[in-house]
Amino acid sequence: xxxxxxxxxxxxxxxxxxxxxxxxxxxxxxxxxxxxxxxxxxxxxxxxxxxxxxxxxxxxxxxxxxxxxxxxxxxxxxxxxxxxxxxxxxxxxxxxxxxxxxxxxxxxxxxxxxxxxxxxxxxxxxxxxxxxxxxxxxxxxxxxxxxxxxxxxxxxxxxxxxxxxxxxxxxxxxxxxxxxxxxxxxxxxxxxxxxxxxxxxxxxxxxxxxxxxxxxxxxxxxxxxxxxxxxxxxxxxxxxxxxxxxxxxxxxxxxxxxxxxxxxxxxxxxxxxxxxxxxxxxxxxxxxxxxxxxxxxxxxxxxxxxxxxxx
Numbered sequence: 001x002x003x004x005x006x007x008x009x010x011x012x013x014x015x016x017x018x019x020x021x022x023x024x025x026x027x028x029x030x031x032x033x034x035x036x037x038x039x040x041x042x043x044x045x046x047x048x049x050x051x052x053x054x055x056x057x058x059x060x061x062x063x064x065x066x067x068x069x070x071x072x073x074x075x076x077x078x079x080x081x082x083x084x085x086x087x088x089x090x091x092x093x094x095x096x097x098x099x100x101x102x103x104x105x106x107x108x109x110x111x112x113x114x115x116x117x118x119x120x121x122x123x124x125x126x127x128x129x130x131x132x133x134x135x136x137x138x139x140x141x142x143x144x145x146x147x148x149x150x151x152x153x154x155x156x157x158x159x160x161x162x163x164x165x166x167x168x169x170x171x172x173x174x175x176x177x178x179x180x181x182x183x184x185x186x187x188x189x190x191x192x193x194x195x196x197x198x199x200x201x202x203x204x205x206x207x208x209x210x211x212x213x214x215x216x217x218x219x220x221x222x223x224x225x226x227x228x229x230x231x232x233x234x235x236x237x238x239x240x241x242x243x244x245x246x247x248x249x250x251x252x253x254x255x256x257x258x259x260x261x262x263x264x265x266x267x268x269x270x271x272x273x274x275x276x277x278x279x280x281x282x283x284x285x286x287x288x289x290x291x292x293x294x295x296x297x298x299x300x301x302x303x304x305x306x307x308x309x310x311x
Contacts, residue, residue: 003028003155003186004049009058011044018044020210022058026203031177031187033201035194035301041210042190043083046159049188050080062155076104079148083159085140086147089133093124093143096132097150104151118146122176138169145176156180157188162196174200194298204297208305222295224304228253229269230293231276233262236286245279 004026011019019041026032034042047053048060051071060067062074087096097115101107106114119125122142132140141161148156158177162170177200181187191197197204198218205215214221238260247255251268266272269292280287 001028002026003063004188005059005061006045007059009045009048009060010056011048011053012056017210019048019055022207022210022212024205024212024215026186026188028186029181029184030202031181031189031200033197033204034188034190034207035192035197035204035297036190036207037192037305040207042207043159044210045207046080046157046188046190049157050078051075076151077154079151079153079156081145081148081156081158081161083161083163085144087132087140087143089140090131092129092131093119094128096143097128097147100147101150106150114150114152118150121149121179122146123172136166136169138165138172141165141169141173142176145173149180153185155186155188159190160192161189162191162193194296194301198297206301206304213304214300218297221297221300224300228265228267228295231262231264231266231269231273232291232293233264233276233280233287234289235260235262235280236288238262238285239283242279242283242285245283246276249275 002025004024006022006024009019009022010017022041022045034045036042044053048055049062049067051067051074054068063077065074067074088099091099094115097118098111101111101114115128116125119128122145124139124142124146127135127139132143135143145161162173165173174196177187177189189197189200201218203215203217204221205212206221207213214224238257243255243257243262246252246262246264249272251266251272252264253267254265256263264272264276273292277287277290
């Protein structure tokens with residue numbers, strides 16, 4: 001069941017087309033990744049989903065409701081983690097949470113419970129009296145997440161939530177995203193860190209110059225390019241006879257050797273790997289190590305857009 005439906009979405013800023021007939025369907029209880037370079041259109045989609053921008057044309061339905069005519073109903077069940085940190089740095093952590101909770105009418109015992117749960121969730125419980133102006137970038141990001149989940153939304157929209165933070169904080173946020181999703185929350189996650197999308201997301205949309213150029217689960221996306229599996233084998237006594245036999249196998253696209261190392265590109269990993277190992281065994285070649293490299297979202301993105309997202 002889709003919880004978000006976007007059809008033929010167009011948004012212009014003057015002569016610039018930020019979104020060009022975007023179509024996306026996001027299933028319920030999924031971590032949906034939207035990847036693309038800065039300026040590709042990710043944040044424009046997020047702003048439209050969160051009601052901060054109106055589209056020029058097209059339709060957006062969330063929970064089956066049109067976003068233009070049902071904005072208030074929809075916003076009550078959505079949490080937003082913006083790319084730019086949205087907290088008050090000169091009041092305490094707890095006061096920040098109390099303020100954002102008040103926007104959703106959370107009061108009394110429920111307020112105390114929700115704040116406690118949110119602080120525990122992002123590991124800031126012992127910092128609730130401290131002011132965020134003394135926090136690291138990662139701690140501020142975590143407080144931002146805590147503020148966005150106080151009302152227990154059905155959908156959490158996260159726009160580049162790990163930009164500019166240390167590795168430890170980044171890993172903590174990724175762990176938090178997985179936990180929220182395991183509790184039934186649908187996550188829309190934009191990033192230009194492809195390794196995050198690879199680890200987190202069930203389904204990924206690739207956006208470039210305002211257009212969604214590919215969308216699907218990771219396995220589906222990896223079939224869109226000529227990227228194939230690569231088998232690297234470290235041997236002790238590699239011989240040319242074995243190399244020639246491997247080259248004749250059906251599904252082998254390329255075989256390169258360097259001293260005792262074999263580098264084999266295959267389109268039929270399951271069958272070829274078994275046959276390759278058998279050939280090496282038959283030729284009395286000792287195998288020290290076997291490594292298999294799968295196609296990645298990075299290689300898919302590079303093939304589809306002609307550019308890399310590595311920063």
